[in-house]
Amino acid sequence: MAIDCLVLGAGQEVGKSCVVVSINGKRIMFDCGMHMGYTDHNRYPDFSLISKSGDFNNALSCIIITHFHLDHIGALPYFTEVCGYNGPIYMTYPTKALAPLMLEDYRKVMVGRGEEQQFTHENIIDCMKKVTAVDLKQNVQVDTDLQIRAYYAGHVLGAAMFYACVGDSAMVYTGDYNMTPDRHLGAAQIDRLQLDLLITESTYATTIRDSKYAREREFLKAVHKCVANGGKVLIPTFALGRAQELCILLDDYWERMNLKVPIYFSAGLTIQANLYYKVLINWTSQKVKDTYATRNAFDFKNVHQFDRTLLDAPGPCVLFATPGMISGGFSLEVFKHWAPSESNLITLPGYCVAGTVGHKLMSGKPTTVDLDKDTRIDVRCQIHQLSFSPHTDAKGIMDLVKFLSPKHVILVHGEKPKMDLLKSRIKSELGIECYDPANTETVSFPSTHFIKSDASNAFIRSSLTPNFKFPKDEITDTPSLHVRDERVSEGILTMGKGQKVKVIHQDELVTMVGGGKTEVEFGYCFGLNLCRLKNISKEVRVSNGDDSLLCVLNTKLSDEFGELGLRDCEGSLEVNSFRVRVCKNDDCPHRVDSDELSERLERVFFCCNWSILDKSIAWRVISVMKNMDL
């Protein structure tokens, strides 16, 4: 059994996220996005790699969509309606609610540009009908083997990370996520799981962002300063996400500072988006949820609907307008009116596509902006660039990988050189295998497979009690306490023919195998000069006989080995497992005999036995005894 991970999109690039993972025979497609930078066949992932025959229904177990951004969902209607996939599709409730809006919006733009239409309005509706919505932490049984579960990912409303497990193998696909909370969305949140594979985004693989408070402070300071001086603030934003975050930030600040300057939302989309947020309150940050009982945080106190007549009204105000990059529409119109005044302020989002007014404002400090051949606008207002991002930074990625500690990590959704750096960090700092495959590449590795086995009662009993060990420290020779909770301690795995695998306690082995206990013992028999020994025995004054020899030995040895506990047993001396006795057997098998026969008469033989544990002690004793002979 193995896990194969085929990257169809977002491999070493950002755009058209699509990864197909085969895990213990099940194939799951994570995300089905499109690339905004292409208009040719590169726009969509190469679906033919999944199945040459085009029978996607049998080739895939399910599709999982993490959130509603087009680079994660853009190709879905094409895949289901044009390519003909009819299997299950999973996404969260907010994603299901917001995705058709995004797709429809995109389709309209395409039609507007006069491009070939990839899918129709009906396609989108039909596609969404196939979708199963899931809730956070809800266990979804896709089929008998495959189970999936969604975890909160931050990033945008409804974004989720997905956990999938088949049998004993498990993996997590993060999609885009954010490890630091913002004003309206929380931080990614996941349990500590046993994983074989983690596929994570790596948009900011090397960036480490500082505290978000600093960014907020700069923004608020700029806005406050502007309105305090009677200026107007234009905040061009995308309809969903940033607008709400900034608005919560401002609304909160307004309330705290007791400011009375009006905040306006330009008509249409933004107000509608607020509506979605109000409904999907459960997917927002903790703070929004907490205050929900008393007040919906998206019922902004200081926010009013904008009226075109207010455009040139005197006095300070703050206005949110779409689109974000001032590429046209209402924000451009307001820009034309407000840019020439020095007291006004325009905030720009972190990223603007080249060619838009936003991009022009970002690059350098233009004093004039040419809208078209005939229109030139003086720009005297202040510009403030926002640097909020809903993606996690490098530290966040490392933290998540460390927290989950999977066996393998695959990086997607990032730039190659940065991903390489992050890859080497994960390998060196966390010791986890990491890959960053390019598009259409496949990464394979073995999956976890557990084998069930029985356990004997004795083994279970021994495992239930805490297991404290006192291993000896070789160097200092002091026992150091080693507290371990290894409930699978010291068992023996047995596999009999035709029997189930079983773990037993070590004491049970002998009875189970039915054999006896065999111990290896070392033997050594050697002679010592009897005269010398007798001389010594005179010194210590003991009677003759074999016992007397042992007494002599005892007195001599106890000087050296007293602390080890020299015992005088009947007819032998013992130190731990070492045993020495007088040997009368001339054919002793352990006899080491190199001496001449003539001297034999004056010699007495000692036979020693020991087990391997006391090897060193044994040789020490023997050498002491031999030294006595000298």
Next chain:
Amino acid sequence: MEQKLLSNFGQICKNQTKISLKPFSIARTLLVNPSTSDQTISSILQNLETLSTAVAASNPQFYHLHVITLLCEISIVRRHFSPRITTTLHSLSLHCPNITPRAAGLALSTSVPYIPLPRPTWFPRFQRGPRDCFYLSASCIVVEDRGMIEGCYLRAVELLFDTEECVRCSAVHMVSEWGKFLVANSEGKSKRDWSDSLYVQLCSMVRDMSMNVKIEAFNALGKLGIASEYILMQTLSKKVLPITKEKTLHGQLSRKHSNLPASTAAGAFIHGLEDEFHEVRSCACYSMRMPAILSADFATGALGLLMDVLNDDSVVVRLQALETMHHMAVYGHLKVQEMHMHMFLGALIDMNSSIRFTARKVLRLTKLHDLILFKLVVDSLIQSLEKYPQDEIDVLSLVFDIGRNHGSFAISIIKEFFPEMDPSSSCNWDFNSSKTAAHLVLAISVPLSHGKQQQLDLDSIPSIIFSYAVTILGRISRSLTGVMNQDTLLAYLSHCSRSSGPHPIELMKGEDKMVEDDVATKIDSQITCPVSVRLDMVHNNNDGDFETHDNSDNYIKFILANIVQVWPLMKFGCIHEVLTTLRSWKEELATFITDPSCQSSSHLTFTSQYLDVVKLLSKVWWHVMCPMDLICKESGNLGYILQKLENKLRELQHRFIGLSKEEELHIQELTHVASTLKSSIFNESLIKKLEFFSLKEIIFQKNIKYMDAEVDVGDKYKYKYNDWLNPIPFVAGLPVGIPLKIRLHNVAIETKLWVKMTMYEKLREYVYVDLKQFEGCEKEWNVCLRRRLMVLEGMVGPHMSLFIFARKKRCSFLWFWLFVASEEFCWLEGFRLRQIL
């Protein structure tokens, strides 16, 4: 209801044949109710004890888990049951050796901080260890084996990686507790290594996904002692600092996380402060206090973060951030810069009044470095005043305070501002506006500014301003109630408006001078202790018009009368305020003490020493009552304070002659309280006895006298060069005379006087000085000592009065100790070193 539930519980316990969770839920119901009596809890415990041995047979493991959990809960909610619970747990572990290790771990982690660790049998196999011994003492664990502590610590570290949230939570607790033992039991370099690794280990847990684990981790961090500076700095930066890069610390012994890179601590506090949950954020703010005290660099870095936190959406977090700043300010680590000002001053106009109040509290202690900052602050205060007129009293008093602290800045603001309010100018000036009030208060604060008055260009304040200030006298005096009362203020204002400035109203110079002096003393005597008087306000609710005292007697009376009211405050836990009050009173008293020999000074000395005693007593009280508080750890060793207190009390008791019965009784009472406090360290139940103790008002009935003595070694020139190179020739056995000049104050002629001379610790000699012999020489005697004098070692009885003349071993100088005693048993200590040879 309680009884009903209890009987229900008892019945179920007795009658149940199979295991159900019902008794546990009933017990928990009773437990969570704070009004449940101890008796009930006690009988629950009893039932649990019998239960644990009886019914558990059928499914012991499942059952014991519940019992243990419940016991732990009881031990947390009702701490005084801890010892009993320990025994129960102990017996439980004896009966059922198969309690799972996790349960044991959980129980252990909850028990460690509250109750003595169970006997060794709690871990049945601990007994095997040849050198492991536990000593069970009354209130703390003494574990004598490093190996064992290390083992437990590392085991806890392993549990940090558990998959269960609650296990991780307990593991954090366990790591911090065992880690503290480990640090306490190490020495030198390894002590620092362990404390660093403990700190980093806990930092690594703040990136956990679970809120509870994060809170637990920050709480643990807040309680930790010290860590190396570079680690502290690393916690403030997400980027790994160069110094941290290669460092690794002790980690686990096994598994793959075998060592702990110091970079794990990166940005721990930043993560905490920008967490999603306000509970975590506020804990993070709190846990920054300790390192901010220890390291000024850390404090500077942390301040930047905390200022940003003032932008947080949760009031609790903002408040906690301000409190932490206040804490930093108290320890002198608050360095506000201009970049902080936008956020900080924003807090002054916050919607929430407690935020505004705390911000002002911080501002009061803030040192502003340049005029720009000062201006920003004053402008914001005025803005805040305009927005929230209800804050006027506190804001104006703050303006007054910062004006006094930054006199020269205030002057330059006044200069700018003054032309605007000139009625002759055409502009329309509103004299009732908050702005004017603030500026006027600022102006009148300047002549009273602290220190360096000479350097201030006081003349540049137009004196007419003081006349303007009189027009809003009521408003100003309301704000300054803590500093001076309306009459004093009026006197001060009218004085200032006449005395200086370009407007020549100086009519009678001589008289004027007199007025000035008068006012100065009046004001001084009251201003130096603003806090104390304000505290009095709280309790007396009077309008602060205590009489002006221009002599010390009245002041003494005032202190002795008001000190009684300090004690209740003490009991409420306002230790800081109490100490500040006492300190300022004492400083004030010190100004009156000029010559201890004159009569009125005896009262002063008594009062001053009495204040000392009260101060020390408050400290000890605080130590004993709130041993967990951070502040008191800072304020020194308890044993040291107790010793000091006892000495002071003894001195108070014996060095004053003519104390009345009541006074002596009160001092006796204080002595008793001190000794009770001392023994209550080992026996907490004694504290209850002190519940009704309070200070008594002392009114001097008679004239008391203060005994004192001075020793002066006569021939200065002879011994002038007596340093370690040229010691006094002092040959044993030879008669050497050292002439001493002894001056006694208030010592009766009947008093027996001994001089004690010590050399090399062992050689001690006593000389009797017969005072009658010197009678008539007025109050000075010249005593010539000869070394042949009798040796009285071992005979020093209570009836002897002694001068102790001790010579230190290294002989570079001489110590003079003075023991004077009256007829009764007394010890007096105290010495006055006239001359160091």
